[in-house]
Amino acid sequence: xxxxxxxxxxxxxxxxxxxxxxxxxxxxxxxxxxxxxxxxxxxxxxxxxxxxxxxxxxxxxxxxxxxxxxxxxxxxxxxxxxxxxxxxxxxxxxxxxxxxxxxxxxxxxxxxxxxxxxxxxxxxxxxxxxxxxxxxxxxxxxxxxxxxxxxxxxxxxxxxxxxxxxxxxxxxxxxxxxxxxxxxxxxxxxxxxxxxxxxxxxxxxxxxxxxxxxxxxxxxxxxxxxxxxxxxxxxxxxxxxxxxxxxxxxxxxxxxxxxxxxxxxxxxxxxxxxxxxxxxxxxxxxxxxxxxxxxxxxxxxxxxxxxxxxxxxxxxxxxxxxxxxxxxxxxxxxxxxxxxxxxxxxxxxxxxxxxxxxxxxxxxxxxxxxxxxxxxxxxxxxxxxxxxxxxxxxxxxxxxxxxxxxxxxxxxxxxxxxxxxxxxxxxxxxxxxxxxxxxxxxxxxxxxxxxxxxxxxxxx
Amino acid sequence: xxxxxxxxxxxxxxxxxxxxxxxxxxxxxxxxxxxxxxxxxxxxxxxxxxxxxxxxxxxxxxxxxxxxxxxxxxxxxxxxxxxxxxxxxxxxxxxxxxxxxxxxxxxxxxxxxxxxxxxxxxxxxxxxxxxxxxxxxxxxxxxxxxxxxxxxxxxxxxxxxxxxxxxxxxxxxxxxxxxxxxxxxxxxxxxxxxxxxxxxxxxxxxxxxxxxxxxxxxxxxxxxxxxxxxxxxxxxxxxxxxxxxxxxxxxxxxxxxxxxxxxxxxxxxxxxxxxxxxxxxxxxxxxxxxxxxxxxxxxxxxxxxxxxxxxxxxxxxxxxxxxxxxxxxxxxxxxxxxxxxxxxxxxxxxxxxxxxxxxxxxxxxxxxxxxxxxxxxxxxxxxxxxxxxxxxxxxxx
Numbered sequence: 001x002x003x004x005x006x007x008x009x010x011x012x013x014x015x016x017x018x019x020x021x022x023x024x025x026x027x028x029x030x031x032x033x034x035x036x037x038x039x040x041x042x043x044x045x046x047x048x049x050x051x052x053x054x055x056x057x058x059x060x061x062x063x064x065x066x067x068x069x070x071x072x073x074x075x076x077x078x079x080x081x082x083x084x085x086x087x088x089x090x091x092x093x094x095x096x097x098x099x100x101x102x103x104x105x106x107x108x109x110x111x112x113x114x115x116x117x118x119x120x121x122x123x124x125x126x127x128x129x130x131x132x133x134x135x136x137x138x139x140x141x142x143x144x145x146x147x148x149x150x151x152x153x154x155x156x157x158x159x160x161x162x163x164x165x166x167x168x169x170x171x172x173x174x175x176x177x178x179x180x181x182x183x184x185x186x187x188x189x190x191x192x193x194x195x196x197x198x199x200x201x202x203x204x205x206x207x208x209x210x211x212x213x214x215x216x217x218x219x220x221x222x223x224x225x226x227x228x229x230x231x232x233x234x235x236x237x238x239x240x241x242x243x244x245x246x247x248x249x250x251x252x253x254x255x256x257x258x259x260x261x262x263x264x265x266x267x268x269x270x271x272x273x274x275x276x277x278x279x280x281x282x283x284x285x286x287x288x289x290x291x292x293x294x295x296x297x298x299x300x301x302x303x304x305x306x307x308x309x310x311x312x313x314x315x316x317x318x319x320x321x322x323x324x325x326x327x328x329x330x331x332x333x334x335x336x337x338x339x340x341x342x343x344x345x346x347x348x349x350x351x352x353x354x355x356x357x358x359x360x361x362x363x364x365x366x367x368x369x370x371x372x373x374x375x376x377x378x379x380x381x382x383x384x385x386x387x388x389x390x391x392x393x394x395x396x397x398x399x400x401x402x403x404x405x406x407x408x409x410x411x412x413x414x415x416x417x418x419x420x421x422x423x424x425x426x427x428x429x430x431x432x433x434x435x436x437x438x439x440x441x442x443x444x445x446x447x448x449x450x451x452x453x454x455x456x457x458x459x460x
Numbered sequence: 461x462x463x464x465x466x467x468x469x470x471x472x473x474x475x476x477x478x479x480x481x482x483x484x485x486x487x488x489x490x491x492x493x494x495x496x497x498x499x500x501x502x503x504x505x506x507x508x509x510x511x512x513x514x515x516x517x518x519x520x521x522x523x524x525x526x527x528x529x530x531x532x533x534x535x536x537x538x539x540x541x542x543x544x545x546x547x548x549x550x551x552x553x554x555x556x557x558x559x560x561x562x563x564x565x566x567x568x569x570x571x572x573x574x575x576x577x578x579x580x581x582x583x584x585x586x587x588x589x590x591x592x593x594x595x596x597x598x599x600x601x602x603x604x605x606x607x608x609x610x611x612x613x614x615x616x617x618x619x620x621x622x623x624x625x626x627x628x629x630x631x632x633x634x635x636x637x638x639x640x641x642x643x644x645x646x647x648x649x650x651x652x653x654x655x656x657x658x659x660x661x662x663x664x665x666x667x668x669x670x671x672x673x674x675x676x677x678x679x680x681x682x683x684x685x686x687x688x689x690x691x692x693x694x695x696x697x698x699x700x701x702x703x704x705x706x707x708x709x710x711x712x713x714x715x716x717x718x719x720x721x722x723x724x725x726x727x728x729x730x731x732x733x734x735x736x737x738x739x740x741x742x743x744x745x746x747x748x749x750x751x752x753x754x755x756x757x758x759x760x761x762x763x764x765x766x767x768x769x770x771x772x773x774x775x776x777x778x779x780x781x782x783x784x785x786x787x788x789x790x791x792x793x794x795x796x797x798x799x800x801x802x803x804x805x806x807x808x809x810x811x812x813x814x815x816x817x818x819x820x821x822x823x824x825x826x827x828x829x830x831x832x833x834x835x836x837x838x839x840x841x842x843x844x845x846x847x848x849x850x851x852x853x854x855x856x857x
Contacts, residue, residue, distance in 0.1 A: 018693035023705055030709030159487075162840065166833035168785055170792045171825035174807060178816035185816070398700040402789060406811075416701055417793060420708040428705060432697065439696045 001451075008447070012440045019436040020429055021071070027425060028067040035063055060104065061425070074429060077101050102433075103426035107418070112430045115415065120434065122194065123411035126403070127396045129327065130335040134392070135385070138339050142346025144287040147373065149351060153286050158344070165340035169399050173333045173406040181329065186258060189329050192408035199322035206321050209313035217312045221303030228299040232283060232291040244283025248275035330407045334399050338392055345388060349381040356380075382453055390446035394439045475554045478773075481845035488841030491834035498831060502651040503541040506534050509604035509645035511584040517597040518590055525587070526602065529579065532572035537652065539568040585614035604633070606642035608649035608801045613640075620809075623819050635819040638809050646801035647824055653802050654831060657718055657787045658780040664722025665783075666776055669729025674760050676730065677737025687730070694727040703786060707795045714797060721786050725779065732775055736768030770846040777839030781832045788828050803828045 045053070058064040062073045076082040076091070080100045084092035102112035141161070145154045178184075181191040190196065208214045231243055252275025256268040285291050308314070317325075353359060354377050362372045401413035408414075412431060419427035451457045472480075482488050501508060512525035540561075547561040584607055590596050612618045615628055618640030623633060634643035676687035694702075706720040740746055741764070749763045790796045791804030803824040810821035 015689060015692050015696060018689065019697050022693060022697065023702065026702070026705050027709050031711070162836055163829075163833055166781070166829055166836050168788060168825070168828050168832065170789060170804070170807060171821070171829060174810050174821045174825065177811055178818060178821055182811075182816040394696070394698050398698045401698075401700055401704075402793070405793060417704060420701075420704045421795075423708065432701065432705075435698050435701060436696045439698070443696075 005444075005448075008444050012437075012444075015440060016433065016436055017075075020074075020433055023429060023432045024067075024071050024074070027423070027428065028070070057106075061106075074103070074426075077103055078430075078433070102430045105419075105424055105427045107422045107424045107427070112426050115427070116412070116430060116434060119410060119412045119415045122409060123397070123400050123404070123413055126327075126330060126334055126400055126409070126411065127393065129331050130338070130396055131389075131392065133331065134335045134339045134342055138341075138343035139346055139385075140287070140290050140293065141343040143350060143373070143378070144285070144290055145343070145347040146350035146354060148286050149354075151286070154347075156281075158347075161340040161343050163340075164336050165344075167336070169333060169337060169402045170406060172336065173329075173403060176329045176333055177406065186255070190326050192406075194326050194409055195319070195323055196326075199317065199319050202316045202318055202322070204319050206314060206318040207316040209315055213312045216310065217304070217307045220307040220310060220312075221300060224303035224306060225296055225299030228295040228302075229292050232295040233288055237284065240283040241280050245276040245280035248277070248279030249273070251275045251279070330403050330409060333406075334396060334403050337399065338395060342385065342388060342392075345384055346381065349384045350377060353377040353380045379453075383450065386446055386449045386453055389449070390443045393442035394435075397435050397438065478842070478845050482838075482841055485841040485844070487837045488845075491837035491841070494830055494834040495838070498651050498655055499541065501648055502655050503537045505537070505648050505652060506530055507602055509606060509608065509642070509648045510602040511587065511605065511607040511610040513587055513599050513601045513605075515598070515600035516587065516590075517599070518595055520597065529582065530576065531578055532569070532576045533652070535572040535576055536565065536569040539572075540565045543568070584610040585612075588614060604642060604644050604648070606632075606645045608641060608646045609799065610642070610645070611640045612636070612642075615640075620817055620820075622817070634823045635817070637806060637820060638812070641801075643806060643819060643823060646806060647803065647827055650801040650803050650806070650824075651827075653714060653787065653797070653800065654784050654828075656714070657721065658784045658831075658835070660718045661721035661725070661783040661786075662776055662779045664719060665726040665779060666729055666772070668723060669726035670733050670765065670772070672726070673730035673733030674737055674765065677734040678741055678760060678764070680738065680741070684734070687734070691727045691730050691734075694724070699724050699786070700789060703790060704793070704795060707790055712795065712797055714800065717787060717790065717797070721783050725783065725786070728775055728779070729772060732771045733765075733768060736771065737764055740764050740768055774839055774843040774846060777835055777842050781835035781839070784828070784831055784835070 062070050065073070073091075078100050080098070081096045082094070082098060084095050084098050102116070104110065105112050105115060108115060141157055145157045148154050176189075177191055180186050181189045208217065232240060235243065249272040252271035252273070253264075253268050255275070256265075256271040260267050282294055283291070285294075350373075354373075356377075359372055359377050362376050363369070367376075397413070400411060401416055403409070404411040404413035405417055412434070415427065416431045416435075418424070419431055483492075506526060506529075507514065510526050510529075512529045514524065514526045516523045516525055543561050543564045547557045550557055550560075587596075587599070591599065606612070612630070615630070618636065620638060621632060621636045621640075623635040624631065625635070632642050632644070634647065637643055637646065672687055672690070676684045702724050703720060706724070707717065710716055710720070746759065746764060749759045754763075787796065787802065788804030788807065791802040792808045794808065796802050796805050806820055806824035807828070810817050810825075
């Protein structure tokens, strides 16, 4: 295994070189290319100062040299061993301890390493929150769809998932910001950023006015959640449908009232009907576990809202809540696409295995369907999901470019856009290198996970 | 030896079988119907939304301004549609008909660029002024009487307006955008960009992917190893990021965007073709073709490719969807076309100004969604149609 890992790590090097080379060639072959003049342009300064600045850039980045030399210089800079760089721009002695140097960003005038150290954790936070969410939800939906193959849930979820998969990320983001965050409609979520300035100074957890308020809040939340969970778990289907529709209608009406007052207009009717249809349909989902999960989430949110309405005073929302509150929309917008794709894949993979000979054998032995599904079929169906996890990371990285610029989150995606827009060579190359490295690491992790999940696969 | 009468029915060509299986599915039909609507809208765009009236009688003189202002691109689109219908009706191999159609469209397009010369100075407001002056005897306007680039300067300082909120007797069904142009007109014009980018970018990616993947699969060995590294490189660069770099460092013309999207998305097709060719190269008919000394391109493209085209078709259908998404994403991030309308650019304006303009999110966004959805539906149905496994199951059920 160690041997294999070493070989893979070494194979990454040419690929990474290729990736940066492609991007470098694109930049160098662009009309106008990268010259000190293009960097200085736009600054309204005197000719002498301009000349001095150009010379400075030429010396620092070697911009007056041919493109291949520039690329080799850049490679020398980023590699941990190589030639020392002297202050006057020439190359010094060969050294084994010079350490990698990603250079200075043209635009920010700061070391690229610092910029990346600031921005990368934010993008990783978004992605690492999305991945478990994607897997949990898509496995739940996929299993349910495969179980009720050809049934109503299967057909409906198939269409809905394909639809979700087709919704462009920016459309989802724009609609979410526009309707749920902007001043004109519901102002439930912040429009952008990751944390409010005030929240940084607040306590970590929410701070309520008194102990009795805390107890009241807990009681109401627990009651609402328990009630809903009990209802979806125990009530007969017809009752569930009616209850769900009623609750949905009430929530839709309340949502309209939040915007347009309590006097009913067309909006109230439309939202009420939409809410009734949605929750009524959700209440009819055949899988109990899936229903309970939805009802639990809804109960928590409802409980908090009811408690606030009942007079529980929240002095400070707290850092944790504020952070989570800022992350809701970006994470949802980032994950729904992959979720739809993965859920369809889970379903297909499960169906293939459910029809396999070994599943039939297990059934013939008298193993009950639950055990067949979870102990026999599910574990074998995981393999394609693991394979896909490798491609999930690149698509999430691409998605975070859109999400971050839309929600004005200062992550690496936003940095990437700024870098290419300002033709910041060092930054573009470094972001390429890092995202390429992350992607390749994702592939490697997927291969290792594959070997762990499937004992037949061995890399020795 | 007894004479046996065998009732040999010539089997239908594979393409016809797939098409038949495809059209059996409701979802595929819906998707194809939406794409057909888009094609019609794109072809007849100048007659659907135009500031130039279709027919104008001024001072007793009859004019057809809309026809006089038709661009070379308008003629090319119309000719493309007519020729497509002709090619559909003709008999012969699908590939030949498609190539013939493509060549004919190219010829018509070239002729149109050379011969058509609409007035270079376009004054959109002249008709409204004539009408206001009472000199118009009769007028027939397009259903949406505004052009995509008609910024309604004669109405003063126009800007973003909600649907049906236009003053001065103007009716904008989908509202207006940042600089005052009608959103519906811009969306109709942008249909061409969406369709064109989708098809041409995917076509470029298919050609590159097929050639590289085919060579990799056919030669295997060293070529395969080097090719796979190339594929890996292009897969490990986030496509969106490479696109951004390309667009930021090269210009922003529509052709450039098609080429760029094409050369950043071929790696998937190369993988598919490679896998198919690796499987096919060991088969007898390929060995026979090699043994009879056929030239390489004949072996690759006449004998192997038609047998390995099935997964490629499915991937291409999804590829068109992602090419459209790529274009809208670029436009959305402000790196798209400058003056020409595009759905992504309209969507971008929904949150650009301090207010949220829902009509700029819902209508163009809805168009993007429906188009991508349609291609995905077709791709999904196509996958089932070319897969003999599901086909058999479908018949039995």
